[in-house]
Amino acid sequence: MVFISNRVKNLTYAIRDVAAVAMELEKQGKRMLYLNIGDPIAYDFKTPEIFREAAKKAIDDGYNGYSASNGVEELRKAIVEKEKKYNNINGLSPEDVLVTNGVSEALQFVIAAATEGGDEILMPGPTYPPYISIAQFFGAVPVTYDCDENNGWQPDIDDIRKKITPKTRMLVLINPNNPTGALYSEKTVKQIIDIAGEHNLLLLSDEIYDRMTFDEQIVSTASIAKDVPVIGFNGFSKIYLAPGWRLGYMYFYDPEDKLTELRKNIEKEGRVRLCAPHPFQIAAITALRGPQDHLIEMNRKLRVRRDLTVKRCNEIEGVSCVTPKGAFYAFPKIDFNGKWPNSKEFVMELMRETGVVVVFGSGFCPRTGEGHFRTVFLPPPEMLNEAFDKIEQFIKSKK
Ligand SMILES: Cc1ncc(COP(=O)(O)O)c(C=O)c1O
Structure with a gap:
């Protein structure tokens, strides 16, 4: 028997776990309706043509070797410009930016560099699941703070304060959040900053849906x-x-140079893994500096689909859904009424009987996510309607 570490044995990722079962059902000939994929390209969204052309050109122009480990300088400059122009972040310089293989890698770098075994990371409950998995992978302890469904899923500031211990190292906010689509108010963001400042916690802000x-x-x-x-x-x-x-x-907003040592150590991690994809880094400069027209059409489509999703959810007896303000996820609550023991059983039975694939809420936090499921509102209205017809019939049929 080959030895396998507990580190990987215990790795879980609810979204991909559900997908694996769905693919098995599809292989057996069942028609599936996928509402679990957080990838716009899996539906009717397309990478804008000018970005695609820029990527092809970068390959033809010979950007096929390794880049600098922290990323192409012109891209880091364009990132600083973007963060200033659209997110009002002042004081960043290209040296404060590290280009990574997705936010996923940035997350691994920071948790690996800034925690030891047993250190606690305070993160939203519910949260994007890799925050839990990666924390555990590196021996840190994920601790979720409540986000209040009755208050548009805004973080509960008192709960954050209550959960701080001498072992807390990091405080994470995800804005807008996955899976709830909550967009945090300025007051909430300010309160979280104050807590991080008071308790000397490393503050991480994931703004991938900005x-x-x-x-x-x-x-x-x-x-x-x-x-x-x-x-x-x-x-x-x-x-x-x-x-x-x-x-x-990732960028280090660090007006008083408190993160310099951490940044240098994270850059070492970057050197060990060589670099992020070079031609796409070149293309990303065009994405940041070129026309941003695609956003208008994308958000217009998403708003229609969000409204449809929320309406369809709220029309089903025993289901209620807070309106997401950003991203492309909704996180409806479902009253199981003794029909299912938990969200995982609900999701698995729904999938087997109807072919509709959503993700069980407990995968986003066993405590705050239970009693919910996550759906994406990326699909076109016809597909959303078909899926919600099936979900509605399924729930009714179990009365
Ligand atoms: C909140 C959040 N952070 C990070 C990621 C992963 O991003 P990337 O594709 O850049 O690794 C996702 C993907 O769904 C996400 O929802």
Whole structure:
């Protein structure tokens, strides 16, 4: 028997786990309706043509070798410009930016560099599941703070304070959040910054959905953090419709040079893994500096689909859904009424009987996510309607 570490044995990722079962059913000939994939390209969204052309040109122009480990300088400059122009973040320089293989890698770098075994990371409950998995992978302890469904899924500030212990190292906010689509108010962001400042916690702000908002605009954490340092995460998977490019970045907003040592050590991690994809880094410069027209059409489509999703959910007896303000996820609550023991059983039975694939809420936090499921509102209205017809019939049939 080959030895396998507990580190990997215990790795889980609810979204991909559900997908594996769905693919098995599809192989057996069942027609599946996928509402679990956080990838716009899997539906009727396309990477804008000028970005695709820029990627092809970068390959033809010979950008096929390794780049600098921290990323192409012109891209880091363009990222600084973008964060200033759209997110009002001042004081960043290209040296403060590290280009990564998606936000996923940035997350691994920071947790690996800034925690030891047993250190606690405070993160939203519910949260994007890799925050839990990666924390555990590196021996840290994920601790979720409540986000209040009755208050538009805004973080519960008192709960954050209550959960701070001498072992807490990091405080994470994801804005807008996955799976709830909650967009945090300026007051909430400010309160979280104050807590991080008071308790000397490393503040991480994942803003990968920053320009995918439907009612109000994001207040970027670093734009109002003043003297509190912030590590920001962002990338090209969502807003720029290019998840397969595997390109993201982190920036160190650090007005008092408190993060210099951490940054240097994270840069070492960057050198060990060589670099992010070089031709896509070149193309990403065009994505940032070129026309941003695709955002208008993308957000227009998403708003219609969001409204449809929320309406269809709220029409089903026993289901209620808070309106997401950003990203492309909804996180409806479902009253199981003794029919299912938990969200996982509900999702698995729904999938087997109807072919509709959503993700069980407990995968996003066993405590705050239970009793919910996550759906994407990326599909076209016809597909959403077909899926919600099936979900509605399924729930009714179990009366
Ligand atoms: C909040 C959040 N952060 C990060 C990621 C992953 O981003 P990337 O594709 O840049 O690794 C996702 C993907 O769904 C996400 O929802």
